[in-house]
Amino acid sequence: MTIKDIARLCGVSVSTVSRVLNDRPDVSEENRRRVLEVIESSNYIPNNTARDLVKTKSDAIGLVVRGVSNPFYTDIIRAVEDSITAEGFTMVMQQIGTCDDEIKRGAMMEREKRLRGIVFLGGRSDYTPEELTVLNVPFVCCSYANQYGTLPEGSYASVSIADEEEAYRAVTELYRCGHRRIAALVARTDDRAISQLRYQGYLRALADCGLPTEEELVIRAGSFDIGDAYRATAEKLRQEADFTAVFSIADNMALGAMRALREAGRRVPEDCSVIAIDGLTMSEYFHPMLTTLCQPMEEMGRRSVEILMDMIHGRGRPRCETVRTVLRRGASVRRIN
Amino acid sequence: MTIKDIARLCGVSVSTVSRVLNDRPDVSEENRRRVLEVIESSNYIPNNTARDLVKTKSDAIGLVVRGVSNPFYTDIIRAVEDSITAEGFTMVMQQIGTCDDEIKRGAMMEREKRLRGIVFLGGRSDYTPEELTVLNVPFVCCSYANQYGTLPEGSYASVSIADEEEAYRAVTELYRCGHRRIAALVARTDDRAISQLRYQGYLRALADCGLPTEEELVIRAGSFDIGDAYRATAEKLRQEADFTAVFSIADNMALGAMRALREAGRRVPEDCSVIAIDGLTMSEYFHPMLTTLCQPMEEMGRRSVEILMDMIHGRGRPRCETVRTVLRRGASVRRIN
């Protein structure tokens, strides 16, 4: 069933049918009604492929997700998908490994799929202007930004929290509660992305509080995976590392750490406090409830798509939005002063 | 950059370039090399849209996810996406609400996107042959099956656990541990899908164990959402319902229930045991560790795509695979006999 068949069935030309299909005004009411009727009764659905071809563009937005093991992305993916669909576009999602280059993969998808835009979830924060030249459609970085300042103002879009500052805030919160031996649970300290940024916030907070930086206090999990965090924390505890609080760069990792603490006989928060950043729903159900800086995930997904749409429709330059976290006080942090 | 440009650059015809692009044998080695060279150096990527149009089919597999709030789907979505990409196809994902009709949405997508196949995640279990006629491409039901037997053998494909039986198994496990007052935490009892099937398994188990069915023992959450499960359980506890164990139809819901129990002053498992079905990674990190029947999620996603590929490539009829769960004993169930 093609547009031709509909045209024949209605006794009109294909252009008339096409006009009805695209809600053009220049069709007589009578013809419009007839065409609509036939379309309805024949169950006709236009071939998007043909439409895309002639318009030399599709209705697809690519979502490139880097690092699959973080449940933090789940809610964002949902919000992104919802928004994209609500805007009349289609989401094509592709996951890539932590070692893959999201820009290259995005560029591939862009051309193969004739994408109209791309949302990157969880990428590096230090793109160079040169490597971005392969991208010819608007894109927006969701949940991370160019926080190393390697890109000129206005040349890219992002929606994220201020990772370094929020980490700083979390750590000083522990300091205010009297903690002086504060450990950091990180994925890596050199990923040029979220983990490194939050680690830097941790370091700055320690410095500002007049606390020394010690390798003993850094728990390196290697990834954002809950199991890795659990094992790394367990190992650190086995070495009898001395700390009264843990700042985890992610909720997910904090939950792994809490199990390790528990199994090592250290109660949270009596023997060790835990604070994290992310605000997973799940964290509210743990015992003790995790104290965490909540990212507005639904909003972040939504805003990302809004910015992308503005760019696609030529409304304004790319812009970077920084959203604030909200401290959700659970019961995993104890005052000790 | 189109195929024409490449042809011109190489001094050959578009057909020759097309042949090279599609790995046809009938091209001279010399031409092939030249074309490949130019393609490489010019960064040319074929327009998939045009290819799809002429082949009257795309490389897209649709993933229709129904009910967004269940973290159980996360891992499956990942496995499905990985497998689809590995097979050289593209995943187009669409989420739909619990009230939407997945078959209708699938049919829409099928035609708009020229899908080659569809994976349904979380649908009803009682399709009629008639309503499936709108689907003209192979599809596979992932994580649920036609367990009401409304479809003729060999007319659909699925990968799932035997929901009713696994629920039966979970409940009898509680019985064996001495529990006689066993509550069921369900989403609904009439959704013609997973919740109802597992509830039926619960009922059968009670009957076989000679235990009466009581409304007092049914906690109706209305959805699979953790918050709904938490609230429903809290409400049931406020009514001082009398039970020593809870069978939750999903891990996620069990975690909500455990918080409600804790807040009501009931310790798990000392005062109340909890068992569930799903096997979320997260459940291993809760305290007490949740005892649950684990579904092989990664395998389920992978197998679904394998079956779909077989159907797309005309290898064999649709088939239904039932996978077994594995009991992961946590610490949430206590023997009381």
Added chain:
DNA sequence: GTGAAAGCGCTAACAT
């Protein structure tokens, strides 16, 4: 082995 040409289903001038 290679090229010319006819479409795939649709949109968008352009003509009427």
Added chain:
DNA sequence: ATGTTAGCGCTTTCAC
């Protein structure tokens, strides 16, 4: 207001 027609970029006969 409506119809005619030329492509969009590619694959695939069908000649040569």
